[in-house]
Amino acid sequence: MRADINDARSGAAQVTQIRGTQAGSRRSDGGEGTGGSVAELGEFGLIAAMSARLPTGPDVLLGPGDDAAVISVPDNRVVATTDMLVEGRHFRRDWSPAYDVGRKAAAQNLADVAAMGAVPTALLVSFGAPPDLPAQWALEFADGLRDETTAAGASVAGGDVVASGPIVISITALGTLQGRAPLTRSGARSGDVVAVCGRLGWSAAGLTVLGRGFRSPRVVVEAHRRPEPPYDAGPEAAALGASALIDVSDGLLADLGHVARASGVRIDVDTSTLEVADPLRAVAAAINADPLAFVLTGGEDHALAATFGPDVELPERWQVVGRVLPAQERGQQAEGQPRPSDEPPVTVDGEVYDGPAGHDHFR
């Protein structure tokens, strides 16, 4: 067993060596960053150029270069999640630089690991690109991936490249629970409070601005291009004894809906507790909309939303925004009323929210 690990470790060192050599030769023969397309780089040139820019840390025993990676599993369990980004659906090349798409692609996946109360260890990155994509785009994308992954303390263990129509990115993130129990969506209990750590509505406001052909307020455009999930708040929530946890990717109401349904409870959000930052107000005013809609239903900021028992003392960055209520009893329903399972599981100031709760890819 020990010997295997040692073999794998020495293998990883060799791979690093090979990657360094390949990247070096690419650079010296002008294949990288000279304005050529990914087709000119070729499949293996692209892999070499991208992987030379990506980080491998101690959990990756064998990184890019072989048929598969070998990653250590410190506590005998691995947290695994996968997410896609499709050009035109999740990002536009004229709205976001490649570097930011790399950061966002990593962030979206790393946040899902954090949302289990876990710490990310490694990413596997699949990248589909049209052959005429400038190689520089792919390399800057890799730089963004590298920086976000490193900031979260993880590595890129491998991936795949393929020719595609629009750019398609599929990332699998792995993580470790470090001996803790996973924080699922199903543990919320009536009497708990709902608390959020991170920004809400900023990315949606940025998307609105970009969609109307503007580039300001700059802070919301930046927030849309480059989310900043509070990764360490996931394990923190676990340590505080949270009962459920989720990242807000589709919208607060939509994602709290997942928690409420999985837990068999209702949740009421108290809008008086929600911070509506000035840039969100400015965007809403410009389009004659309600800025609260950004906060309640905007996705892609990847804040973490948790439920905690009422007696848990929360650090300042966790803002209590609502409470968990018992599921409505069937017996209380008047005849002809919708069955409890049809009731929206999340209300806003005690009322059913009038409008979509968040993003739905197929609606």
Ligand SMILES: Nc1ncnc2c1ncn2[C@@H]1O[C@H](COP(=O)(O)OP(=O)(O)OP(=O)(O)O)[C@@H](O)[C@H]1O
């Ligand atoms: N094609 C699929 N096959 C199997 N399971 C799937 C598939 N698509 C989604 N799931 C599962 O459904 C659950 C919800 O998926 P979803 O992509 O909505 O995740 P999310 O965490 O809610 O969103 P996000 O990834 O944006 O944070 C996850 O557990 C996911 O693994």
Ligand SMILES: Cc1ncc(C[n+]2csc(CCOP(=O)(O)O)c2C)c(N)n1
């Ligand atoms: C060009 C463009 N159009 C629309 C959006 C908005 N958007 C796309 S996916 C998503 C929810 C999370 O997705 P997933 O569930 O896949 O993680 C949102 C809010 C965007 N980012 N870019």
Ligand SMILES: [Mg+2]
């Ligand atoms: Mg999620």
